[in-house]
Amino acid sequence: MRLKFHCQNRIGILRDIVSHFADYGVNVARGEVGGDHGNTIYLHLPHLLNAQLATLKPTLETIPGVFSVKRVSLMPSERRHLELDALLSSLSDPVMSIDMEGHIVAANRVAGQMLGVRVDEVPGLSLDRYLPDLDLPELIRRNNARVNGLRLKLGEATYLADIAPLHSENDDDVASLAGAVVTLHRADRIGERIYHVQRQELRGFEAIFQSSPRLAALIREARRMAPLDAPLLIEGETGTGKELLARACHLASPRGQAPFMALNCAGLPESMAETELFGYAPGAFEGARPEGKLGLLELTAGGTIFLDEVGEMSPRLQVKLLRFLQDGGFRRVGSDEETFLDVRVICATQQDLPALCTAGRFRQDLYHRLNVLSVQVPPLRDCLDGIEELANHFIDRASRQIGCPLPRLSPAALARLSSYHWPGNVRQLENVLFQAVSLCEGTTIEPSHLRLPDVGPTPGLSGIDLDGSLADILGEVEKRVLTALYPQYPSSRLLARRLGVSHTTIANKLKRHGIGEEAS
Template sequence: MRLEIKSADRIGISQEILSVFSQHLWNLRAIEVATCFTYVHIEPDDVSLDKIRSSLDKVEGILQCREIELLPSERRENHLQTLLNRIPDPIIDIDEQGIILAINQAAKKLIGNKADKLEGRDITSYIELDHKALASDKAITTEINFAGTPYIADISPVIADAEAEAKVTGAVIVLRSMNTLGRQISLMQTRNDQGIENVIGQSAKMKLLIEQTLRFADLELPVLISGETGTGKELIARAIHNASSRAKAPFLAINCAALPEHLLESELFGYAGGAFTGAQKGGKPGLFELASGGTVFLDEIAEMSIYLQAKLLRFLQDFRYRRLGGTTELSANVRIISASHQNLVALSAKQLFREDLYYRLNVLSLELPALRDRKEDIALLTRHFIANAAAQVNQQVPDISEQAMAILQHYHWPGNIRQLQNVLFRLVALNTKAMIGQEDLADLLAQSSDQQAQAVKDYSDTRDWKSAQAAFEHGLLTQLYPLYPTTRKLAKRLNVSHNKIAMKLREHGLD
């Protein structure tokens, strides 16, 4: 029987209550004291509540005595255990000797839900780390094998404050599976859901692309996506993943051009502890391991070294591999989607890309059209990007004039959708009017064209001054004439007479 005894706040009243229980030889299993309250758990339970109340009447200051279901500590423990059981990651609490004190429901499932075989056991029976390393005074994250399964363990010390110094009394271990960690990384890589509904376009080429994307999503085969820079290759890769049966598993992307060879190898395949100088003590899983059950997107695959191409080809044969510096053979259940803006066939002919790897990756292929080849989609994309930009800079969505829209549709967009998005964001951020006009857009695109021309123009093959001048004039007029489609407008832009502009246009065959 559990009782709550309410009393006045008087010194010594708790001792008098306990004295009553002692006189009647009632067995006390537990007692808790708080201001104005004494909680007791007595046995046997056949003692009547009325008899207890009558016995307590002799104690001055007793206000109430009632039966309760749980003591406060038991109630708190029940709530805490319920909270822990709601957490999907296994949680294990150990003391300073490495003895398991408490676990949650997820931890019980690791050994077949047999809690009596886990609590009270030494943690080193299940993992290969010494308990002293687990009960250190610093929080650590390391890879461990628990009951034969690899996990990433977050180990936090439990510290009791003593008068002289803090003392470590144990540790709390949170185990995260590789798949869970992969989903978390995937979530961080993606700002929002990027499904096929985020692919914007009504042109015939885009309708065909969307249809092929949905068809390929159902096939468990590698996909090679080709297209110019800025055409949205990663968006299509994510759309394939999100429309497939792997949608709930991780989607992890890596740019093969962004890392040197040895770092890219460790990112893809992981490494064992001590594999090289500076390696983490417990090793590190690679993307193929973290993306188990999901998709790995290899962007700019043409930039991968010949050595890594050979290793990737070996992996694609049976999806088995070893970590860098490791001896254990692992397997990965992943789908590979790769992408490149380069011509892999031409690179294979020059022996810069392995032909056998190309055929492994190019089981299914998608060709993304350049923005200049789907001009009918520019108006749709423009309104979408303007609305997004206005929301980001906290402004009202401006309108765009027909003349400005015509300039966008006639521009050649060497940077494709990415360039269009950046131009429109800058335009909205600098805009102070309710309408985006032709003059606003023309100046902005002219600046962009000038910068690109300066960045990519190569004069090393120039024959003489006259030919270089002619090439410059032709390039200048080719870029600016669509933005200023009359001789007077272009002359005003370049600060020359309109007769000179007309003459130069005829000279270069642009009129």
């Protein structure tokens, strides 16, 4: 059990507090002092029982200078450790902290994989066994400044190292050097990294291509809603860029400099989704970390949480999310302590939430809480008036990433893109064009380079020959409609009544298209 004492900063107050536990036979495993003025004391008492705390608490609160005693889930150092662990785990490059003897003090999981050991086996390893020809501590002393792009060979791979010195004091004197943080980048992936950096240069709404008037209208609407500090619901099919829009709204809001975290609710077991979102207390369940785990909500404090496919959320999580939206409070798994946070919630779904509410699969009250602000992202098939500009944008991006000359899109290939129904929307278009650029050996992308599977719902014009005049196309549509309905209304009078036109009109059209044995 961990306790937090809000108290006066006076000599001997820690002794007065601890003596009561000693008298009661309870061991204090660890203590920390915090607060802006040293006015908070944290104690870790692993064997203290709830019943014992209930007995001791009134006595502890009578100690001169003690204002309150309450349970907490984590000590400050444990929280810092969790936050640092979460930060390091999110990095895709090896990161190590070394001391001035060349031993590794700490490292992330990627660094452990690079060195061929578990991450808990990394501390204490000497860099000499991996870099025998380089004296890093001497390099750090000699430069006593940040070093960027130092080429290193580690095993069979070549890396570019960024080295940031650490000082034990506030000054930059060599005598205060305590070590350095070393970040390694694979040299053979620098081109890929440059591409990703360039891709992130345009952020927010500027990163969303607005080639279609419908998309431009969507962005204008989203820009108006972005600064409003209320839940936002983004609806749209898969691949339409809902998360990109959510990030843009976050960056354009007053929370833009705070964290943005995303959780996909689809495909996660309920218990995993709950611990990912809300975290868990120390020893919450078998196999849990002894120090517990911070959830995405706490890591996002002051920022924005994005819940994708919120329609897939389990009933239990719906209740916890509703409670958080109502008063900003929640409990970690296995904890009875209330945590209150200021986090904006943005959700996305490709499902019909009102229909799910009617079917009893989604809470009506939660839907109304999420639907304070809402935008509808149109599918690509409704924005084909801007597909040429969008396609050229993706071709340019793909050629830069692959490192090949920029090809152009042939008129026949453009016509193929414009007539396709795009069940995967913008994401599918980007992937198709990336593949087309990689397949194209010349300077022009032809229809043969476009791998477009016939999957997903097909729009009503599928199979209709769009060559010829408008009258020819409309005639083909008319014939298909009459052919489909005639078996259900097998006379010109019945079919005329169904379509709301005169009997003579239908009789003439049936005769013209050769439908039915009788047209009277």
